[in-house]
Amino acid sequence: MISDRIADPRVPPEQSVTEYLATAVSPYRTLAGDGFGEALELARACAERVPAYRQLLARYGISAPQDREGFDRLPMVDKASYLRPSKLDALSDDGALRDCHIASVSSGSTGDAYFWPRGLTQEIEGAHSYEFMYRDLWHADTKRTLVVLGFAMGTYIAGSYTLAGSIMTARKGLDIIIVTPGINREEFLRAVAELGPQFDQTVLIGYPPYIRDMIDEGAAQGIPWASLNLKMMFAGEGFTETWREHLVQKAGVRNPLRDTVSIYGSADAGILGHETPLTVAIRKFCDRNPETAVAAFGRTDLPTLVQYVPHWKYFEAVDGELVFTSRAGIPLVRYNIHDSGGVWTFADLVALLRTYGFDAKAALAEAGCEDTLVELPFVYLFGRSDFTVTLYGANIYPENVKAALEKPELRDLTSGKFVLQTIDTEAGKPQLHVHVELAVGVAPTTALVELFASATHETLLELNAEYRELEKGIGATAYPVVELHGFQSSAMFEIGAKHRYLSTKKTGE
Numbered sequence: 001m002i003s004d005r006i007a008d009p010r011v012p013p014e015q016s017v018t019e020y021l022a023t024a025v026s027p028y029r030t031l032a033g034d035g036f037g038e039a040l041e042l043a044r045a046c047a048e049r050v051p052a053y054r055q056l057l058a059r060y061g062i063s064a065p066q067d068r069e070g071f072d073r074l075p076m077v078d079k080a081s082y083l084r085p086s087k088l089d090a091l092s093d094d095g096a097l098r099d100c101h102i103a104s105v106s107s108g109s110t111g112d113a114y115f116w117p118r119g120l121t122q123e124i125e126g127a128h129s130y131e132f133m134y135r136d137l138w139h140a141d142t143k144r145t146l147v148v149l150g151f152a153m154g155t156y157i158a159g160s161y162t163l164a165g166s167i168m169t170a171r172k173g174l175d176i177i178i179v180t181p182g183i184n185r186e187e188f189l190r191a192v193a194e195l196g197p198q199f200d201q202t203v204l205i206g207y208p209p210y211i212r213d214m215i216d217e218g219a220a221q222g223i224p225w226a227s228l229n230l231k232m233m234f235a236g237e238g239f240t241e242t243w244r245e246h247l248v249q250k251a252g253v254r255n256p257l258r259d260t261v262s263i264y265g266s267a268d269a270g271i272l273g274h275e276t277p278l279t280v281a282i283r284k285f286c287d288r289n290p291e292t293a294v295a296a297f298g299r300t301d302l303p304t305l306v307q308y309v310p311h312w313k314y315f316e317a318v319d320g321e322l323v324f325t326s327r328a329g330i331p332l333v334r335y336n337i338h339d340s341g342g343v344w345t346f347a348d349l350v351a352l353l354r355t356y357g358f359d360a361k362a363a364l365a366e367a368g369c370e371d372t373l374v375e376l377p378f379v380y381l382f383g384r385s386d387f388t389v390t391l392y393g394a395n396i397y398p399e400n401v402k403a404a405l406e407k408p409e410l411r412d413l414t415s416g417k418f419v420l421q422t423i424d425t426e427a428g429k430p431q432l433h434v435h436v437e438l439a440v441g442v443a444p445t446t447a448l449v450e451l452f453a454s455a456t457h458e459t460l461l462e463l464n465a466e467y468r469e470l471e472k473g474i475g476a477t478a479y480p481v482v483e484l485h486g487f488q489s490s491a492m493f494e495i496g497a498k499h500r501y502l503s504t505k506k507t508g509e
Contacts, residue, residue, distance in 0.1 A: 020124045021172055028132050028309070028374045034345070035310025039325040040071055043333045050331060051095045052086040076323055078336045079114055088117065091330045100329045104157035106267035116157070116267045118329035125312050126165035129263075129271045131172065134203075136372060137258050137277070138231050140174045143200040148191050150206030150214065151235070153182040157267040158235055162205060183210065189218050192228070201229040207236040208243070208262075209416045215251050216415075216440065226252025235263040238304040238381075238399065241287040242406045243416075244280075257281055257367045264306045264381065266337060269328040273308030273379050277369035278360055282349075285358045292356040296349065296380075301399050301463050303341055303380040315379050317342040322381060341381030349378050389420045391432045391478065394466035396420060401434060404459035410452065413442050419492045423481075432480045437493040444484035453482040 046053040047064035056075065057063065065071040077083075088097045100117035134140040147166055151158035159182060170176040179195065181187035183206075192214075196202045204211055211232060218225060230251050239262070248256045257277040264273045283302050286293035290300040297303050308315065314325040322339045326332050344352075350360050364370045388395045398420060405414050419435040436452055438444060457479055460467040471478040485493065 035314040038311050039314035049093050052090040076334045076336045104267050105155045122270045123164045126271050127168035130165040131169045145176045146199040147178040147203045149180045196228045203231040205233040208234045208239050232260045258369050269326045272313050273306035276307050277372045279305040281363040303382045305380045307376040315343045339381045344378040346375045389422045394470040400463050404456040417493050434480050435483045437485050440487045456480045
């Protein structure tokens with residue numbers, strides 16, 4: 001029923017809502033197949049009914065695909081090549097934008113924001129994912145649950161999309177009360193302090209750095225986090241397992257596999273996938289066994305690893321980038337979001353990990369999560385492929401610097417936020433600059449600057465092969481320059497919907 005609705009956009013949205021509310025449980029345990037049938041049908045429908053896509057295929061001399069070979073010949077599209085040259089109507093079914101009721105702007109992290117429309121079809125997909133978290137992981141059908149939504153409630157997608165999906169799950173009978181302070185820090189903590197003790201559990205939702213700030217500030221105000229039976233839902237950026245462990249210890253989270261979930265989402269198409277207890281267990285195993293990480297993901301630094309419903313988002317990995325096909329508000333066929341990563345089937349990844357000593361069912365049973373297993377495929381991502389700075393041609397990844405700031409000697413000294421820049425010296429030679437925001441009450445000193453610089457240098461040498469080779473060639477010139485900023489003292493770290501870890505500036509101006 002669900003896959004038929006997704007493949008056929010002509011099913012009335014009201015009927016879809018009725019179907020969702022009448023479905024007893026989340027469909028995660030019953031969906032099977034690789035999703036290619038839905039992707040092929042959507043591609044054929046777009047070739048016939050979407051004017052901009054029909055014109056695109058005509059320019060390539062390609063007709064509507066009839067099989068996998070035809071689908072593989074379809075051009076990949078992205079925002080610049082396909083979306084921006086066309087008006088929304090031309091990108092929609094039959095040349096008319098309909099069945100959509102809201103538009104959200106992409107974060108603009110790359111400097112190229114775009115308005116994305118969506119309707120009930122996309123929000124119902126999100127509701128199924130949220131229901132899996134609220135019901136299957138956190139038992140909100142039997143526990144009174146306070147949801148504190150800390151995403152920005154403006155034009156960005158995370159706030160409105162999460163609110164819509166959470167409301168829909170509440171309408172289905174889950175015992176959920178949602179409060180929406182957004183990124184208002186005082187209101188967020190006031191809601192937790194006043195309402196949290198009245199519920200069986202509290203769910204904190206927000207960008208990872210923001211939730212960390214709330215835990216730190218709340219603890220300073222005397223909020224007894226450990227007594228609130230906390231659950232956490234993140235989105236917007238990845239983090240390491242060291243970061244997760246440190247946060248759950250601070251917050252008194254009881255089961256990090258079950259009680260923390262990171263979502264892979266975008267304004268383009270809503271939720272693309274999300275963590276499950278299994279994906280967290282896999283990451284923790286790979287974190288302890290780097291050779292397994294290399295075998296599974298090609299690198300020792302860990303990607304975000306999620307499971308996804310292929311009937312809703314059909315993923316391909318092409319030249320190291322993730323490409324998906326989805327019945328989004330604007331139907332997207334072989335859309336390149338320019339995230340670097342790859343795809344695994346459930347059976348193949350589980351089999352590979354078994355050869356390295358990881359047993360999926362045993363790992364879940366050991367963590368008390370055996371009831372959460374879903375046999376959906378995996379997608380992993382290392383972040384936006386253009387979210388790097390370069391130093392003499394070597395790629396410097398934000399993930400490398402995150403790992404440095406999470407070292408035990410640094411993690412309590414910083415808010416976790418930083419900005420990378422390549423700045424040209426007076427001699428015209430590029431230097432890597434790392435701007436770091438300190439934690440509340442920590443003042444910058446010369447000794448701290450050297451401590452952060454040394455840790456960053458050591459971590460880059462450990463995790464980044466390009467940097468190691470670069471240093472062999474240019475020596476001390478590769479050493480990072482660290483600039484420390486007091487908490488919320490710099491415009492680089494101003495409160496916003498989503499922190500940017502890169503600056504486009506190339507000079508010291």
